[in-house]
Amino acid sequence: MIDLLIRLGVPDKPHGQELRLYLVAEGADGYQVVYSVSEVSPDVHDAIILVADSLDGEPIAANGPLQLVATGEKRPARWVRNLVAVRVLTAQ
Numbered sequence: 001m002i003d004l005l006i007r008l009g010v011p012d013k014p015h016g017q018e019l020r021l022y023l024v025a026e027g028a029d030g031y032q033v034v035y036s037v038s039e040v041s042p043d044v045h046d047a048i049i050l051v052a053d054s055l056d057g058e059p060i061a062a063n064g065p066l067q068l069v070a071t072g073e074k075r076p077a078r079w080v081r082n083l084v085a086v087r088v089l090t091a092q
Helices: 002-007 016-020
Strands: 021-027 032-036 049-052 067-070 083-090
Touching: 002 083, 016 021, 067 083
Parallel strands: none
Antiparallel strands: 021 032, 021 083, 049 067
16 A cells, blocks of 8 residues: 555655545445554554455455455454545645
């Protein structure tokens, strides 16, 4: 995920005011989840947030062409099937 966010201008090593950034990931069904930029940055957080298009070398077509998954979570409540949008916003 961080590689995609860097292309949008999100710093890979956020600090200061940059820590106000967060992202909203949305699935085709309207399901939305929120991650802070700190949770996505390996410079700040140990978990890995991925945008996956395959599992064990096979397409994940059953869950749409893209799926957002995260390591280190006790349950997959913030995983997004059929990922269609990621918006980067700033907390006020």
